Amino acid sequence: MSDITITERQAGDVTILDLDGKVTIGEGSVALRTAIRRVLGEGKNKILLNLGGVGYIDSSGIGELVSSFTAVNKEGGTLKLLNLTQKIQDLLAITKLLTVFDVYEDEAAALASYN
């Protein structure tokens, strides 16, 4: 069984991916990569990653967030992050990636930012 579940929702032209579980080396990172590729393949390039259910992430998972960000940018889209746990926020601060990602605590505010 995979360590992560990714559920897709649509809010207007923004695709929200709700992640629940661990984003770590192996299955977790691969599942995120696969989901992002699938969504981009469907022509959707406004993506909001809801990380509120991610209890654990390692450097591979952080790397996958960065890869997702650059993959979406290449398609002319925007990837933003929602509901960071304290641990993820700490890791993004250590890696200075908080300067890269657009981060939101409120879903409505995150969705409004795409307009």
Added chain:
Amino acid sequence: MNTQEIKLPSRIESVDAAAEAADDFAKKCGCGDECVYALDLAIRESVANAVKHGNKFDETKEVEISFEEFDNVIEIRVRDFGTGFSVADVPDPTDPENLLKSNGRGILFMNSFMDEVKWENPPGGGLRVKMRKKL
């Protein structure tokens, strides 16, 4: 003094196995949640490095791990049997030109969450990282 040694094959699944062993050891030593998290993250990153960059997924080579608790300190050693590398040559992942690279952050996490991290070239080859965390 508590000690434990394990040897794991060079495959990604060993990262989870090592983390489970570290969690069990840490709890046995009375580590709090923050300490357990730090050890878990550090061992995941070090074992992933040993499997990927050290042993290069060669399953004829093992990853040797030891846990030791003494003087209110937990020491973890992780050894691979690869050709080794110079940690000083690893690019700084927080440098603006490296921010969008998809890898290279594991050593940063180990240094950030452990109190002491030392790299050694043991007799017989490979690379060993020795990490300490105060309880």
